[in-house]
Amino acid sequence: MLKLNIKNETSRLQAVLLGIAKSNGPVPTPEEAYDPKSREHILSGTYPHEENMIKEMEAVVKVFEKHNVKVYRPELIGNCNQIFARDIAFVIDDIFIKSNILPDRDKEIHAIDYLIEQIPPDKVITLPEKAHVEGGDIILYNDYIFAGTYTRADYPGYITARTNIHAVKELTKLFPNKTVKAFDLRKSNTNARENVLHLDCCFQPVAHNKAIIYKDGFLNKTDYLWLVNFFGKENVFEINKEEMYNMFSNIFSISPEVVISDKSFVRLNNWLKDQGMTVEEVSYAEIGKQGGLLRCSTMPLIRE
Incomplete structure (x- = not known):
């Protein structure tokens, strides 16, 4: 049995699920795009090629192997985008929570049935249907669960709004010993520079007590200020709109001392190194064209 711990x-x-890019399906039409960044690349003819995305993901596998991390992959579903493993489920403590994601993507969870069968059944949770959530909106910080959401009345009109207040309430009930802190995120169906798809597109903790933050990703300035105060201004790396668009906050931590980052994130990577961290640099720009990066394509299962 898998003894989860996040x-x-x-x-x-110690163990992670990494998505796959094989048999990714045809280039979607603009109408089929789930986010404005994908749509942008579909329209400009720069949507990523499968072989390039496979190469990028294999480089990440090599980094995990180098650091003795057990890597699980989804089973292959033909003509299906299975890159973004973070969307379909997430782990809090030893509980595996299935996401309620876009209906078109329901089948992706079945590609990891073999994994779910290794988890004690009482540790696998399916939230009520009205509780919409994706793993990219859930960020853990010990006794805190940070949740990206969108609470305004026009929620149904945004394909980019993935986590609602019902999910926040369910998580609060499921984890009474933790503080669930919700953040309203900026959404746009059409402009990738004005859209924060998930919380990890504008915020992520790194190292022991530091964080990457994009100020304008939050609809309420008080949320941004709360985070800066929580981590301490001296421990925060602030990114600008262009860096948010390129997903500087969507890197991935192997430990407090080691992160995987895109090699083009020079300003961020230099800061991380200045903090005494090892930065494993990979190219992930092709996958980034679909609105997700390193954190989006990984779902941690076990950490020490």
Whole structure:
């Protein structure tokens, strides 16, 4: 049986689910795009090629192997985008929570049935249907669960709004010993520079007590200020709109001392190195064209 354990974003990683890019399906039409960044690349003819995305993901596998991390992959579903493993489920403590994601993507969870069968059944949770949530909106910080959401009345009009207040309430009930802190995120169906798809597109903890934050990703300035105060201004790396668009906050921690980052994130990577961290640099720009990066394509299962 798999003994799950995830309490934060940075403790030493032991096992992870990494998505796959094989048999990714045809280039979607603009109408089929789930997010404005994908749509942008579909319209400009720069949507990523499958072989390039496979190559990018295999480089990440090599980094995990180098650091003795057990890597699980989904089973293959033909002509299906299975890159973004973070969307379909997430782990809090030793509980595996199935996401209620876009209906078109329901089948992706069945590609990891073999994994779910290794988890004690009482540790597998399916939230009520009205509780919409994706793993990219859930960030753990020990006794805190940070949740990205969108609470305004026009929620149904945004394909980019993935986590609602019902999910926040369910998580609060499921984890009474933790503080669930919700953040309203900026959404746009058409402009990738004005859209924060998930919380990890504008915020992520790194190392022991530091964080990457994009100020304008939050609809309420008080939320941004709360985070800066929580981590301490000296421990926060602030990114700008272009860096958010390129997903600087969507890196992935193997431990408090080691992160995987895109090699083009020079300003961020230099800061991380200045903090004494090892930065495993990979190319992930092709996958990034679909609105997700390193954190989006990984679902941690076990950390120390």
